[in-house]
Amino acid sequence: MNRTQWAAIAAVVLALLFAGAATVASAGRDDGTGAPRTPSAGSPDAGFARDMALHHQQAVEMSFIVRDNTDDEDVRRLAYDIANTQANQRGMLLGWLDMWKLPKVESGIEPMAWMPMDMRMGAGHAMFEPHDGALMEGMATTTELDRLRAARGKAAEVLYLQLMTDHHKGGVMMAQGCVDLCAAGTERDLAQGMVTAQGSEIRLMADLLRERGAKPRG
Structure with a gap:
């Protein structure tokens, strides 16, 4: 069994674990008396929940694009696993917002505003500014998505792996923010799972890029 298959199995197992955990009606929270506690908007x-659901949506989109633009089984399998896992997690996040009776889109609030400035900037990084369709850290721009749609074969594989590596790094930063700031319970556990799983996939994608004579951007 190769490393891609191991990564695929790990991603599926994590998705199943968190899908089962998400059946807890209170998303793992209570106010100390056993009554559900609803977070504020x-x-x-x-x-x-709002931002990661949107972040995941783009990962699913990119994964379906590369699936159709290459015949390479390792990359197609990775893309399929990312699409499945992140679509499942996105459903959980949106389901919690419905359960909490909170909007899925908050007008007038910039993405990642729930994270303190120092957490959003990271060590030595400039403050992210939305541009060209990229709303959050790690997201691909509209121009980059158009390039991915037009690419074929090895060029599509390399661009996808580079874009998804950036995407995962942004996702890990945001998930770690939830680990540090969210209330204890299923959502925070899900965020910790994202940190672990996406960190593993970043290392796998570095190996796949190396095999193609390329490397992550930046």
């Missing part, structure tokens, strides 16, 4: 819990 401006809380890290709600902000993470």
Whole structure:
């Protein structure tokens, strides 16, 4: 069994574990008396759910694009696993917002506003500014998505792996923010799972890029 198959199995197992955990009606929270506790619209819990759902949506889109633009089985399998895992997680996040009776889109609030400035900037990084369709850290721009749609074969594989590496790095940063700021419970556990799983996939994608004579951007 090769490393891609191991990564695929790990991603599926994590998705199944968190799917089962998501059946807890209160998303793992209570107020100390056993009664469900609903986060506010401006809380890290709600902000993470909204922003990560949107972040995941683009990962699913990119994965379906590369699946159709290459015949390479390793990349297609990785893309399929990312699409499945992140689509499942996105459903959980949106389901929690519905359960909490909170909006999925908060007008007038910039993405990642629930994270303190120092967490959003990271060590030595400039503050992210939305541009060309990229709304959050790690997201591909409209121009980059158009390039991915037009690419074929090895060129599509390399661009996808580079874009998804950036995407995962942004996702890990945001998920770690929830680990640090969200209330204890299923959502925070899901965020920790994202940190672990996406970190593993970043290392796998570095190997796949190396095999293609390329490397991550930046």
